[in-house]
Amino acid sequence: MVYHEEVFRRKSEFGGSIEVICGSMFSGKTEELIRRLSRARIAKLKVEIFSPKADTRYGEEAIISHNANKITSTPVDSAAAILLLASDAHVIGVDEAQFFDEGLPEVCTLLANRGIRVIVAGLDMDFKGRPFGPMPAIMAIAESVTKLQAVCVRCGNSALYSYRLVPDEAKILLGEKESYEPRCRVCYNSKA
Template sequence: MFSGKTEELIRRLKRAQIARLKVEIFKPKTDVRYDETNVVSHNQNMIPSIPVDHSSALLLMISGNVDVIGVDEAQFFDDELPNVCNILANRGIRVIVAGLDMDFKGKPFGPMPAIMAMAESVTKVYAVCVQCGSPALYSYRLVPDGARVLLGEKESYEPRCRACFNAGLLPS
């Protein structure tokens, strides 16, 4: 979290729009942290999107002449998302996916590992560890909740490097 994944997704999709490509954006219907329909970054940059319940809905909802598909918060989608992305890519559609690759326990998260394995290109972006300033690849959960999915922001999570994540240090 806080690494700029959604910001980068929005940047890439807006560049595609500037290039006059037909772009459609999807997000999980469950992610309503900033907005019910728009994809919104922590910096409040936004782009209109279509909230969906299941990844198979992407195949039903895209228009025939779409050039680029964006998917935000991919870790919250079902395990069919890699297959759906593959079908779209095989149709000649550029598919850009953003999501967390690990959950708060540091374990592979949802369909992201399979998507990363099948992707032609992967860009990993990192936050800054709030404990020591190193690159942070973990989302440390600050609240006592064992549920795998807990929608939250700075009150619930903070970015940490491997050493600080494993040390389990409380925030200073």
């Protein structure tokens, strides 16, 4: 453990980082977040994972991918709560970042400035194809952005968009395959 503490101390001297994993629904964002966090745990780093308390699709104390992989998380009401709960973590994971308040970019910056590796996953666009929540601001300040693509269920091409299947204009509508499907640009714009 001494070796890992020394490595973390040296990394902290150079600052932390912000990584973003984004894309449409069903593109594998949570799966990739779980993979990165699991690797950090294998490296014996202290990992903390946070999710918005409002997102209860899979349970309250875990993030679960569509492939049923899961990792324990702490649900929080606001981005500021992450600062209070992330005291001695080496790596912080944030899932469903689009549902957090506009304070999340500042929280990510403060954590990275403390030498912490921050990994944020979320939708980059809402169902109308517009930038979603704090994601654009986090992407702008991140050292790396990984944009994943799903498979368009209409034509099989790469899908960038989360097409809403139900007639509801609310910006936030929690749902799964009954409410959304991934579509490429052409199929998304066809609205059929």
